[in-house]
């Protein structure tokens with residue numbers, strides 16, 4: 001990456017904004033001096049050397065790549081002319097054509113990281129407008145490679161679907177873990193033991209999948225093959241509607257993403 005890359009992050013003090021900035025710095029994709037970050041309240045005491053501002057137009061003037069990481073509900077109040085800049089939005093639901101009009105840029109990218117960017121393990125699909133050039137694609141890939149794994153996908157429909165699947169994804173194992181903890185505590189385990197047991201299962205299962213790099217269904221099949229306790233649990237969960245609950249949840253997320261992008 002050339003030293004000329006100046007990145008601005010609108011909403012740099014938010015959960016995702018902070019995670020992306022830290023990933024960029026960890027990967028040495030940029031230096032703090034080339035970062036302009038915006039906030040609304042007190043000047044945040046993080047990312048020493050970066051330039052913090054409440055003036056998003058000033059941020060745009062100092063940057064050649066602008067990442068928009070505010071909540072979708074805050075978009076209407078955000079007036080920034082980003083003509084001539086590469087604009088990357090991580091906002092759920094907001095479509096490329098709306099981004100292009102709102103920020104007056106024909107080089108816009110809609111990306112969907114997830115909360116695991118905080119540990120450099122996000123999966124980040126993205127889609128680009130027609131005006132996006134090869135050099136822009138290289139920059140987008142570099143930014144999201146620094147946060148984990150990334151793919152350019154074929155359509156905005158794919159982004160809407162993936163906003164549920166992977167953008168919201170880190171919440172789902174947490175939901176599973178919460179249900180497991182509730183059951184363990186109802187059984188009589190102490191909350192401390194239950195939390196340690198359940199958190200260890202999630203972390204260990206993630207590492208196993210990472211190490212083996214296999215299809216999750218192969219891991220399920222391997223456990224089913226014992227015809228023991230795991231198979232008893234999996235079959236009872238399936239009979240209680242596990243797959244249907246997941247499919248229903250993902251359909252609700254897709255619908256929400258599409259509706260968030262519909263102009264009033």
Ligand SMILES: NC(=O)c1ccc[n+]([C@@H]2O[C@H](COP(=O)([O-])OP(=O)(O)OC[C@H]3O[C@@H](n4cnc5c(N)ncnc54)[C@H](OP(=O)(O)O)[C@@H]3O)[C@@H](O)[C@H]2O)c1
Pocket residue numbers: 010011012013014015016017038039040041054056069070071072074077078090091092112113114115167168
């Ligand atoms: N968190 C996730 O897992 C995740 C995953 C994928 C995509 N996203 C998307 O990422 C975006 C940010 O999410 P988040 O979780 O990081 O939310 P967040 O923690 O609430 O961060 C949003 C930040 O935007 C700031 N902000 C709002 N208006 C601003 C303005 N005009 N100028 C400068 N900063 C402004 C807020 O500052 P104040 O609080 O001071 O107003 C806040 O720090 C959302 O659009 C969301 O859809 C999030």
